[in-house]
Amino acid sequence: xxxxxxxxxxxxxxxxxPLALHLLRRKSGEHVEFPALQYLLRAxxxxxxxxxxxxxxxxxIRIAIVLALALAAARPxxxxxxxxxxxxxLAVVLDNSLSTSVVVNGQPVLARLKDAAKAALAxxxxxxxxxxxxxxxxxxxxxxxxxxxxxxxxxxxxxxxDLGGAVSRxxxxxxxxxxxxxxxxxxxxxxxxxxxxxxxxxxxSTTVFAPDGTPPRNRAVVRAIPEPPHWTPRxxxxxxxxxxxxxxxxxxxxxxxxxxxxxxxxGHGESGDSSCRxxxxxxxxx
Amino acid sequence: MDPALxxxxxxxxxxxxxxxxxFMQGLHRSPxxxxxxxxxxxxxxxxxxxxxxxxxxxxxxxxxWLMKMNTEDTxxxxxxxxxxxxxxxxxxxxxxxxxxAYAERLAATVALLLLRQRDSVGLIRFDSxxxxxxxxxxxxxxxxxxxxxxxxxxxxxxxxxxxxxxAAASLVTRPGMVILISDLLMDPIEVxxxxxxxxxxxxxxxxLHIMDPAERDLGVNAIEAEFQDPESLRTLAATVAxxxxxxxxxxxxxxDEWREHLSGAAASHEIVLxxxxxxxxxxxxxxxxxxxx
Numbered sequence: 001x002x003x004x005x006x007x008x009x010x011x012x013x014x015x016x017x018p019l020a021l022h023l024l025r026r027k028s029g030e031h032v033e034f035p036a037l038q039y040l041l042r043a044x045x046x047x048x049x050x051x052x053x054x055x056x057x058x059x060x061i062r063i064a065i066v067l068a069l070a071l072a073a074a075r076p077x078x079x080x081x082x083x084x085x086x087x088x089x090l091a092v093v094l095d096n097s098l099s100t101s102v103v104v105n106g107q108p109v110l111a112r113l114k115d116a117a118k119a120a121l122a123x124x125x126x127x128x129x130x131x132x133x134x135x136x137x138x139x140x141x142x143x144x145x146x147x148x149x150x151x152x153x154x155x156x157x158x159x160x161x162d163l164g165g166a167v168s169r170x171x172x173x174x175x176x177x178x179x180x181x182x183x184x185x186x187x188x189x190x191x192x193x194x195x196x197x198x199x200x201x202x203x204x205s206t207t208v209f210a211p212d213g214t215p216p217r218n219r220a221v222v223r224a225i226p227e228p229p230h231w232t233p234r235x236x237x238x239x240x241x242x243x244x245x246x247x248x249x250x251x252x253x254x255x256x257x258x259x260x261x262x263x264x265x266x267g268h269g270e271s272g273d274s275s276c277r278x279x280x281x282x283x284x285x286x
Numbered sequence: 287m288d289p290a291l292x293x294x295x296x297x298x299x300x301x302x303x304x305x306x307x308x309f310m311q312g313l314h315r316s317p318x319x320x321x322x323x324x325x326x327x328x329x330x331x332x333x334x335x336x337x338x339x340x341x342x343x344x345x346x347x348x349x350x351w352l353m354k355m356n357t358e359d360t361x362x363x364x365x366x367x368x369x370x371x372x373x374x375x376x377x378x379x380x381x382x383x384x385x386x387a388y389a390e391r392l393a394a395t396v397a398l399l400l401l402r403q404r405d406s407v408g409l410i411r412f413d414s415x416x417x418x419x420x421x422x423x424x425x426x427x428x429x430x431x432x433x434x435x436x437x438x439x440x441x442x443x444x445x446x447x448x449x450x451x452x453a454a455a456s457l458v459t460r461p462g463m464v465i466l467i468s469d470l471l472m473d474p475i476e477v478x479x480x481x482x483x484x485x486x487x488x489x490x491x492x493x494l495h496i497m498d499p500a501e502r503d504l505g506v507n508a509i510e511a512e513f514q515d516p517e518s519l520r521t522l523a524a525t526v527a528x529x530x531x532x533x534x535x536x537x538x539x540x541x542d543e544w545r546e547h548l549s550g551a552a553a554s555h556e557i558v559l560x561x562x563x564x565x566x567x568x569x570x571x572x573x574x575x576x577x578x579x
Contacts, residue, residue, distance in 0.1 A: 035373035037515035
């Protein structure tokens, strides 16, 4: 379990209050003149053990309440058995910029982000509302099933997108929902190029998911040679890419235009030529 | 009727008259046996007895020599010993009489009942010391003196019932009746010892234990409170709901202890709640013993 606001755990120090109340004995309360005090003293004396036990229990309950409040204020993150939540307006911001199409460990980053988005939507209940906002500015709302379908259909687009704008849009959606509890989930590969500006969250609870592990190296296409030089549908393109470590990877494209592209590279980063071909309208490289 | 309503009708004098008018009239019966008009019992003849009191009819029928014992009508000498300490100046509810106000009206009522029957009645008021001593007299005008004394301020900080009871013992030398009216917030052993002295002198003893209903069941309108004894000024913080049941048990146990100590001193004990009509404690306290004032 982790905490979104761990400093709120300092509130747990407030357990000193019930402790002090118990140890110092309260002097607060109404002042009552009562001549039959001797009966009261006798009652206290004869039943003091029961009263002490009850007071101790009361103190423990008060301490538990303070601890629970501090824990709640720290906003713990974790899944517990049987846990539920109040009706929540949930906006999932899905980064589908071109960089999420990169393949890591045999799987595109976008696929992992989509899995995380579906996991977030799966925790939503009947009283919740959900929206999907993608980096290319598209918004899908409505029932939960429609949003899940939209997540499934989301593909990387050829561009960096405006993730900051998508977050702002998500915040506006949850705030205009009329539901008191707001939550924005940002699912991104963490590429700086997708963030064009600073987004205001307006105090909306926000969770950011980014894939763990070492990010793939950035590469650049430094040379592309069509073969034959005059392009034909059966021709290929021999491309040469380079990375910051001066590693050069050569590849060969089988077709000219790939509007929706998912790149997969085989050969485990081995330098040299690699050929690319198109499969069922998707960009696949080999 | 509600004692607070009755008390609102006028002064102690007026209130006591109303209560007595509605209570009862008639002669009390003396506990002392003598040779008077009304038959009480037989005893065996002893040489030297007055032959006038031999039951000749029994002798004729059974040949047994028995003396007729008859009830003697006497003038009772009663002393009301009234607690006027600080603890009596308390009421558990705004519209209710304080224990002291209730006890004063009760004392005035008892005094008037006795005087109307041509008995003698005296009054002793005490708090930390004996405040007032009015010797028993049987004149009707004597009641005004008692009522005037009841209106005097008292309310010292402590209760010394022993001093008041011993003053009563010295005041009434002939066997009579002593009525202690107090909230009994004091040591039962000391009081019982003083009562034993009176019982030894042949007095009939009655203790009217004045309690406010809020004292009986801790009927305090507070969730948590700091309670203070107005006499000792001791304080105790308590949560009312927590201690209420324990408090009731403590009150019951204390009352049982008082009854035990007082029965050892041959004194009758009656709880008198300040929201009860005045006639009820009078009937219970005196009719049970068949010694009607």
